Each structure stands twice: as structure tokens, then as C-alpha cells.
Amino acid sequence: MLLYIIYRETIYAFQLICTFIGLVHQAKRIGSRRFKMSKKSISYMITLLLVTSLALFGAGCVGNDGSEEEMQSIMIKGSDTVLPLAQAEAEVFMMEYPDTSVAIIGGGSGVGIAALIDGEIDIAMASREMKGSEIENAQANGIDPLEQTIAWDGISVVVNPENPVSEMTFEQIKAIYVGDISNWNEVGGEDREIVVLSRDSSSGTYEYFKDEVLAGTEYRPDALINPSTGAIIQTVSQNKNAIGYVGVAYLDDTTKALSVDNGSGAEEPTSENILAGTYPLARPLYFYTNGEPKGLALEFIEFISSEIGEETIFEVGYFPA
Amino acid sequence: MMHRKKKEKAIESTLLMVSGVTVVALFLLCFFLFREGYLLFGDYSIISFLTETSWYPSSSPAKFGLLPLLTGSLIVTAGAIILSVPLGIASAIYISELADPKVAQLIKPFVEILAGIPSVVYGFFGLIVVVPLLQDLLDLPTGQTALAGSIMLGMMALPTIISVSEDAINSVPTALKEGSLALGSTKWQTIYRVVLPAALSGISAAVMLGIGRAIGETMTVMMVTGNTAIIPGIPEGLFDPVRTMTATIALEMGEVPQGSEHFHALFAVGAVLFLITFIINLIADSVKKKYRLQEGV
16 A cells, blocks of 8 residues: 555656656747747647646645545455456445445466465455465465355356267266367267367366366366466357366356266256255355454455345356355 | 756766666566576476476476477467568568559558557457467367467567568668669569668568567467467477467466476576577677678678
8 A cells, every 4th residue: 555655656746747847848948939939839838737737636636535534445366266256246345335445356366365375465266275385375474364155156168059069977077188088979979179178277267177077187288278268268169179167157158068977967057056066066266364354354255145245146157155 | 168068967877877777677687587597496407397398387296398388489480480571571572662652651551550559459369360260271170279379470570570671671772773773684683683682681680580579479379379388290280289488477477376396487488588589689689780781881
């Protein structure tokens, strides 16, 4: 916060100096021309004056705001999977409490947890649990991470709508992702090479999928790494050979979600199946705070489990915890 | 009079200080980059970094092999140069030697606009248009290939290549051209036998700068090449997905804990990238100097 103020003030100071130099320079030019002031230079002068006064006025206003009433704000960072949910909640929350500011940044679970460990943010969003090494790092930094499940997410395995395959067993998905199966005809599809899509390693979904489906085995080396879930959807929707995994919230008409069979029959990734716990690829989404949340962070977390908050969770495509 | 001198001196020293900042920044950057990269070799052998053929940063034990990333960068850049150099030189010849001055004035701003488009826009265009097109045309399992990256990078390197080679062609002395024409050679013969050889070093500098532009580009290649860290075959690897050094850093930098082995490995890759672009710029610079000398003669 302090850094930000210094930064802002420096910018204002710089603007002022620039306008001042501009004015002096202009005055000299006018002086040397001995009152032959053209229309152009008059308008230039006026613009400069306006800018100067605006900058002064702006600086004055900001100064007043800071001293009279402090706007409450929190910073949240982390998982791209939790991002749409947190953003929707924050919008509703800030509508209810206009004097607050909830800033939300994505980047991946790892990014958010790293920022929490460095004490840069109030809440880290994560789509996986903190690793042992991360907890150790946090404690070494004097941070005591506290986990809260705020919602549930289903992971769906998606293929192109033109692909005849519509269900798969866990074993088949694993075989495709570790590289044992490379042709669609081995899983009941056409004779086409499978194009395997994965997220990059900063994604919580990447880690979850690796733990849950691949049982810790490494992804096949020739999987295509996509920097975002949007890119996976985009690629699957235009490539008949592609298979990818995305959060249920991202599902739409452009891709087809497979029914997944974990030994007890194929289950579709519908909200009923996920809430009933029969769909095998469902996972909790977490907020991590440093110790018990306080102030605005606590209010925000409580808001999410309120009635309006839960409605928002459904709207985004996740399920209340 | 004295006052004026003092003022001059003050301005001079201020400017010296400002330009000094650039030099200091560069040295700090180098120092930081190489130190952080060097720290990788405390636990990880430099020989495995250079010879290991796979890049598995998050498995245990982790494997940090430079080769797939280096060859990925090289194949994408080579493709880009093969596509853009003939096009760029041909456009430069047309603009500076053949085109009606009015037409040339019309084309030049378009080339400059091409240079001003942000790389993420190129990447998006590549992902939405070029990738599906390549997949359909060449009947590949996926269009996210080195070739897609090469096409996009070639487009992005074009403005550099065109404008620098155009300068080189323009600075060929008119006397040379007129001499050739006076001896009865045709316009094409003059261009091919006289102008191009005379401008060759300038054109080589343009190509080197184009390579520098292509090898350092990140956003566009990350969006269209599929980012698969396996060593591509040459030349058939052009039709396979590849991962470049720049894309690796951009993809993985966000998540790594500071000070971890993976963190240092990314810095080591950055250092290699820095060395490559540094050498390319040095070559381009020396070629340019040579070409200035020739001009003087």
C-alpha cells in the first residue's frame, strides 16, 4: 500500500515537473518571438494549464481520500479454476458493500500459494491442497496457512462433438495420458491419432489430474501444453482428434464431455452426479489464509457461504461446499 | 560566457548519467541472470543439462534437459527465416528499385504497421486461423506445430528484414547502377548482378536481425506451437509440436518457488537464450560495420 502511494505521488510529481518544464519552454519561445503568438501556441498554452491544474487537483483529491476514510481492500490471487467463481462473488459482494475493494488475480494455484508465502496477498485461491514443501516454506516465513473449502468443482474430459466416443474408463483415460494408447480406434473411435492436450505445470488442474487419473505417473512427453483452459476448449472445438481436461464450469456446446467410468458404471459430469458424489472426478476448491481470516477477508469468505453466495456458485458452474 | 559553459557541462553530465543507467542495468541484468542460472549446477550436473533429452521439471528426480528446448527454438527460427528471407528481400528490391515511387510510398506504411502489431494478436490470429488451416491442408493430427510458429514468426520478422535490406539496397551508389545500365545490361541483370552483391552485407545484417527477432519471441510461439518438450526430427519435426526456450520460461516461471532447482533451471535456459541473441547481435553488428567500410571505399 505504502509503495503504491509512493509510486502514485512520484507519477504526479513527474507530471508536474514535465508540465512546468513545458511551460517554461513555451514561455521562452513566446518571449523570443516578441508577442507574435500564433493561435496554435495559445491553444498549446491552454492545454498545458489545464493539464497542470488537473494534476494538482488530482493530487489534492487523492491526498484527502487517504486521510479521511480508508477504503477497505483485500487482494486474492491464485488458481485459474477458482478465478471465475471468486470474480463473480467479488462483483456481488462489492455491490452489497460499496466501500470495499476485492482485487482478484489469476495465474495458477502455485502462483497464489507462492504469493501467500511471501505475504503479498490476503487470500490464496487453490484447486489443490498445499504441498508439504509449501507448508514448510510458509512456516519458515512466519505464515500459518489455514485451509477452507469454499466450493466443489468437477473435472470433465472433453472431446470434439464430432468424435463418436462418449464414455471412457479411468484406465483408458490414464493409458491415453501416459502414452500407452495413441489411436482413437483403441477406445472405440475412428482410426485417427489422438492429440493429447494438457495444461502447463502451474495449473492446479494439471496437478490434480496427474494425482487422480495418472496416479502420479508423468504425462506423455508429446502432450500439447496449453497455457490456459480457454486454449484447451478452443483447440478441442476445432480439432476432431483432440482430448483435453477442463473444469465443468468451462463446458459449453463447442465440446463434448465424456462420461467417466471408475468401475461402478459410466457417470456424466452433471450437477446431480457431482453433488451426489458419484462422478469420480470432483475436487474441492480452497481458500488459504494466513491464520484465521480477519476483517474484510472473513466477511468475504462468510459471504460466499451465504444464500446469495451459494446462488452465485451455482451460476458460475460450481457446487457449494 | 562562463555561465553558459557551466550549463553545457551540467547538461552533458546529466545525459552521461542517464546513459550510464542503461549500462549499469545491463550489467546487473547479466550478473543476476548468470548467477541465478549458475546456481543450478550446484546440485545438477552441467553435462546432464546440456545432454539430457527430456524436460521433466516437476517429476522426481527432475530432469532439466536443454536439448528439446534448444532444438525447438532452432527449428521454429530456421523455418521462419526460410519463409521470410526470400519474401523480405523480394519486397525490399521491389520497393527500392522497381516500384513507382507512389506505390512504394503506399506499401511502406503497411510494412511498418505490420511491425507495430502486438505479438499476442499475432498469436491469437495464428491459433484461430493458421493452426486449423494447417491441420486441414496437410492432414496433420494437430495444426499446433513448429510450422505454425515459423509462419507467424516469419510474418513478424518481415518488417525488420524489409526495412533493413531496403536501406542496404538504397545505399548502393547510383554510379554503380548507372554504370551497369550503361554497359547494356537489363534492369533485372543490374539488380541481380550489381545491386544485390553490393548490398549483400547489409542484407545479411537484416537476416541476422530477423533471426534475433524470431528467436526471442515468446507469446506468439507459446500460443501456436503446442509446447511439447520433445526433440523434433529435422526436417520432419517442422510438422510436429515443439517447445521453445522462451515459451518454457513463460509457461513455468509463474509457478516455481523462488530459489528452487526448477527456478535456477529456468534462469539457466534464460542465460543460454541471452548468449544466443547476444552472439547474433554481435554478428549482425560486425557485418553492418563491414558494409559501412565498403561503402566508404
